[in-house]
Amino acid sequence: AQSVTQPDIHITVSEGASLELRCNYSYGATPYLFWYVQSPGQGLQLLLKYFSGDTLVQGIKGFEAEFKRSQSSFNLRKPSVHWSDAAEYFCAVGAEQAGTALIFGKGTTLSVSS
Amino acid sequence: GAGVSQTPSNKVTEKGKYVELRCDPISGHTALYWYRQSLGQGPEFLIYFQGTGAADDSGLPNDRFFAVRPEGSVSTLKIQRTERGDSAVYLCASSSQGTNTEAFFGQGTRLTVV
Numbered sequence: 001a002q003s004v005t006q007p008d009i010h011i012t013v014s015e016g017a018s019l020e021l022r023c024n025y026s027y028g029a030t031p032y033l034f035w036y037v038q039s040p041g042q043g044l045q046l047l048l049k050y051f052s053g054d055t056l057v058q059g060i061k062g063f064e065a066e067f068k069r070s071q072s073s074f075n076l077r078k079p080s081v082h083w084s085d086a087a088e089y090f091c092a093v094g095a096e097q098a099g100t101a102l103i104f105g106k107g108t109t110l111s112v113s114s
Numbered sequence: 115g116a117g118v119s120q121t122p123s124n125k126v127t128e129k130g131k132y133v134e135l136r137c138d139p140i141s142g143h144t145a146l147y148w149y150r151q152s153l154g155q156g157p158e159f160l161i162y163f164q165g166t167g168a169a170d171d172s173g174l175p176n177d178r179f180f181a182v183r184p185e186g187s188v189s190t191l192k193i194q195r196t197e198r199g200d201s202a203v204y205l206c207a208s209s210s211q212g213t214n215t216e217a218f219f220g221q222g223t224r225l226t227v228v
Contacts, residue, residue: 004156036219041221042221043118043205043219043220043221043222044157044205044207044219045219046216046217046218090156090157092156099145099164099169099170101147101159101162101170101173102157102159102217103159104156104157104158105156106154106155106156107154107155107156
């Protein structure tokens, strides 16, 4: 079955500390992988995506993610968290085929403490 | 418009009533998606339009749900005989080529069935 697992429901990180959000996927075809962020009352904003090539991808707001095929993982990282990063983060998987729906994980809520 | 626009932002309706949710995609985007996000969950795919036609409606939960896109731009998601379990945030997204290069999401319509 195709699925995305985000093992951590809620994470709290001190401001300035590093962050890693975990994402594991199960997908039959070559996966296209995404991380989205959702702030309260806001829509989903794309942070970064991986299709092919370099397995370490850079995104907006200082985020990066690394694709590890052997572990079926696509973890999101940030070296130094800012208070404004507090939000909900969703990992998603899809395919290149036109119209293929994205499959989302249940999300990880990030809180940032001062 | 500059982004995907969804109206209304909030809708409260009584059980058994009919509701319509509107999505205005980014101008020129041929692909349009509807997702539903229940509390504590990631978005779940409902239906995908390429142009005017529904290319994939496999995510619609039952025949009370229907969506149209008559002119290939604005889309309306229609829910008949609403049930309390329909309460969720309904998200619309559009993309330019119908592939998963990037889908831009609206802010969603929060539907509450009382």
